[in-house]
Amino acid sequence: MKTNKIFFTCLLLLIASSCKNKTKQNFPTTNQVTYANNMPITLLEEIKKHLKDQERIESDELSFENPYHLTARDLELSSMIIFEGLKSSGFRSITDEVFNQKIKELFCIDNLKNQYYKIHVKDKYITLFGRQNDDYKSLIKDEFEDFAYTQNYYLLRKEHLFFEFVPLKYLIKINKDNTYKINIEPYIIHRNKYLFNNDKASLAWLFNNEQFILSKLLIDYGYDKEPKINKMVLDSVYKENTKFPEFIASLFFIKNKDCKLQIRKSLLKYVEGNTSATDNRFIYALGSFMYTLYDGDAKDPSYKIFEEDPSKKFTEVEKAEIVANIANIENPAIEKYKSLASSDVWNNAGSSLYNLSVSHPEVIKIIEQHNYFGLPKMKEIIAKLHEEAPPIGADLE
Template sequence: MKHRILMSLLFISSALVSCQDKKAESNKNVTTITESLAVPQFNQDVNTMLKKQLEYGKPSFDNPYQYSDKDLEVTTPILNQLLLDNGYKAISNEEFNNKIKQIFNRIIDKNSISKFLYINFIDKCDKELNFFPNDAENNGIFVVKNQNFITDLYPLPTIIDYQKAYGEAAQEENLASKNYKDANGNEVKKYLWKDTPYLKEQRKKNIQTLIARNLYLFNDNKAQYKWLTLNDSYFMNALVKTFGYTQDIDLLKWVIERTKFDKKDPSDYGKLFWVKQCDGTVRIHANTFKILQGIYTPDITNDMSNENRFLIDYIKGYIEYFADFNNKETGISREDKVKILANIVYFAEQYKYDKRFVSGYGDNSKMMGRLRFFLDQEEVNILQENNYFNLPKFKEWWDNADYDAYIADGEYNGEWGNVNRPLSPDEWRKQHHKK
């Protein structure tokens, strides 16, 4: 009995140690980051800037403090060291510049004297430097040239434990007034950094975000991918939907599978398929179609637990929105519009001819027929003049869809009902020859 008890205790002890080891392993990055933040080295430039930032408190609509390139310049050595301490391997200028072009479609001008490039996540074509910490109305990142990393504009209190390393500045903050007078002489409340709830947790999240983004994008560290999708989804979505970065197949698949067609925001679904670039051209995402083909397989239509079975319905909803004659996509030419529609419809129409699917020729989506219904003659001419954009079977499927266009016409014009039913394909064909 004693032997059994002893063996049980040893087993429990071993299990506890194993669990602790696994937990420690999963928190390895967290521990590293926390230790590197504990007591940063004193720096006079940091001290001077920190006092200014502490004096005015947290940025807000009423906050008079104007952040500038000086605020960012002071933080970059700290951020660079944090990256290096946590495994970031600096890449060459050429490789970094190529990555920035590939991911964000921005070119780093070697002749520019500016130390930073601003990438605006709200208006990607706005290249003006925006020195204000991100909030609900402002979101962007800075490319730090020559040091070759990206970062948000972080106020110093959000990346360093200033109360430990900068005691004098912290003491001045303790004595600071919580009010100030604005330009009109009105007394306004200000929010001191020391009173910020969860500031320690915010620092940790900021540093983890900095490290994960740079390791993932510039060191191809896939271990950071899961953390980013769980904790930095806005950034990861924007890479695909705002900037058109589709080279990372895992990321693109993740974005595709969590994007549904929503009538309240129909244009969002189109971001999976194309992006308008800042030079006015349109780029279609070939990789999206490859992933969709892998997702929408014969077994999916009967899998009631898989939301991807609605893929064709989502595409139908987007086509109806985008092809609407009254719909004007800002800056998109009619030729671009037709090209986008042709590529999306071409992808969806293949399933009409794929006998592995239950629907087969009875497919109700009638994508090509809908396209024939929506396009006006000028747009049909664009399609033909561009040789159907060199999509191999497009003309054949277009010609075959004349009856589907007839069905779509009646559907959209509300003609079909219990009394007025459409002609059968054979009946309709007797009256109409293929064109």
């Protein structure tokens, strides 16, 4: 079984590949706009210089005696050009306040800090590092290297944009008379219109043409507020792991960069709202994960499900908190949907919490000691456990 990071990387690549194969005949390859003199001549001259400099960027095919290395200024110039082109494509500029609210919701960046993944905050931009396993010094050193190597994305704090680095030659052509043509790829337009303008038509475009970036919002950045994205990712992960359904818990319960538990509450709420008498896939998958938390992953390396054994990855208190959050949606769903008519779907004899409480009664004590982790249903759920079938081996007299 592949490890978490390898699997999710492959999933993103698979989604990216499928999107590239979709027809885009209803959309232009680029959005081209010709301008006369919107930009100051000094800025145009600077762009010309950087266009020339960027001709000396090295690649696997090209090398130079004096190669040019991209800088923050190259990023800023790209941002200015992209912003100019986006305005002609219906993008509405937003305030700093709205931008900060958006990046908090979409990228978990609050007060320019992120506790879940490595970023680099500067006055004009925020780098969202792609190679999260690299040490921070290396990430800073390679911050503006080729996207194919770094997988870095950037949030531009003045123009309020999101994009990976795009060389200037793909964005602008300047004529001898200083008129110029800006070319913006549709994916840049629709990403930014969805992220910062909440444009539903752009969301639909992304679903049809670029599911990769939508999946990345949830898997890498933790954005779990859009039900359509939640459904797409959960369905994909479950479909690829039907033999190991508990793997899906990797989306819900993760460790942040400080090794503290992060629970994606909105994703749990999505599962709660989309479970029915005929569909309990995700509920049962999460229930299976409860047992893995305490029994551990497979001992045979070839059958391991998780990158790191959950029984060792999480502390006893964190395990209990995970169990409580799963039981908080599983047990009410059992009461609501389990019946003779649905017994072919809801076929487990007891709840996962009940079964776990028999083999690991300490989990109930930890949940109670921590005031049910702020989950209002849990007190009643625990009180009702005695109503379930008695444990195996109990005296039935």
